[in-house]
Amino acid sequence: MAKIKIACLPGDGIGVEVMASAKEVLQTLATVEEDLKIELVDFNWGSDHYIETGEMMPEHAIDTLKGFDAVFLGAVGNPALIPDHISLWGMLIKIRRELSLSLNIRPARVINGIQSPLHSPRKFDFIVVRENSEGEYSESGGVIHNGVNEIAVQNAIFTRQATERAMRFAFDLARKRESKVTSATKSNGIVHSMPFWDRVFQEVAKDYPDVKTESIHIDALAAFIVTKPQNFDVIVASNLFGDILTDLAGAVMGSIGIAPSANLNPDGRFPSMFEPVHGSAPDIAGQEKANPIGQIWTAALMLDHLGHLNASKRIIEAIEEVTKQGIKTADVGGAYSTREVTNAICDYLISSAQ
Ligand SMILES: NC(=O)c1ccc[n+]([C@@H]2O[C@H](COP(=O)([O-])OP(=O)(O)OC[C@H]3O[C@@H](n4cnc5c(N)ncnc54)[C@H](O)[C@@H]3O)[C@@H](O)[C@H]2O)c1
Ligand SMILES: O=C(O)C[C@@H](O)C(=O)O
Ligand SMILES: [K+]
């Protein structure tokens, strides 16, 4: 197979640390997987770049990224110095929008060796399909007047195109899995967009009579993720609902530090972007405490997307082997550093190949 070219954007905080880990894993894997050839190119964009230049990324950043097979991102945000909406909209969300990454795919399942905080979890394995281009995340609105008269307006945008696209993706995915799609709604409280969401869901479902469906209000769904995560297969959600559900799903797995995600460009016109669910975690940055598994599992999603299924499986196997051995960071009950977990995963990739 041809060499794959990956743009690496470590970003801020622990993004830099877990990116270093995942790059090592990818480079190690390339030494043991014969047909895996990877070129990793770093771009040090993010909050430091903003402080120097007033921009999160240089002017031609998006054009530069278009020349790669995939974008691999750590995390963005330095809230002590830059308001979060500036850093996120200047980089993460800008990339999502300008590369038309309209689907965000976020799996959650039991990982061998990682204890869920649930008391006696049944084996669960579900995927959240998060609409990634519109919904509650919208630039439509504004703030007017001052003082007691101040008004903030934030419009949610739901287009038929993007809503249907997320739902069809969810149904197609469910057909390859357990054939069930759950729609995250809130049509009891949100009177325009969510009844529309429900209507589109019912229409799309007609094209998939073999797939079981259910609609659950987001508040109840959040509770069910805790009480019976094993009931779910594919969950389709709007941008904000999907965002919240996937931190919850990460927590139910054991830590948001292990949750991966794939931001997909559905028509393949632009590269897709891969980043863990978690953020830059300023509370633990620079302390060797970050769990690198979210970023490393994300690398596996990226390889899978690029057609390297075997290499992808090897990463997952290495993660589960190392966690089973108890080599884990503190967030999942271990006493090991970012570096030690990374080394153990790389060592396993080498020794299992011999
Ligand atoms: N995709 C992204 O780039 C992204 C995602 C979420 C938040 N953010 C940004 O990150 C910054 C911090 O946000 P936040 O605190 O709300 O969320 P966060 O995900 O960074 O951290 C939440 C909590 O989880 C812990 N945590 C996160 N990742 C971990 C890991 N790999 N290992 C161990 N513990 C981990 C943190 O220490 C923290 O206690 C903000 O600037 C925010 O906007 C960026
Ligand atoms: O989409 C966001 O709000 C940023 C971050 O929280 C994420 O989940 O990627
Ligand atoms: K992230």
Ligand SMILES: [Mn+2]
């Ligand atoms: Mn989030």
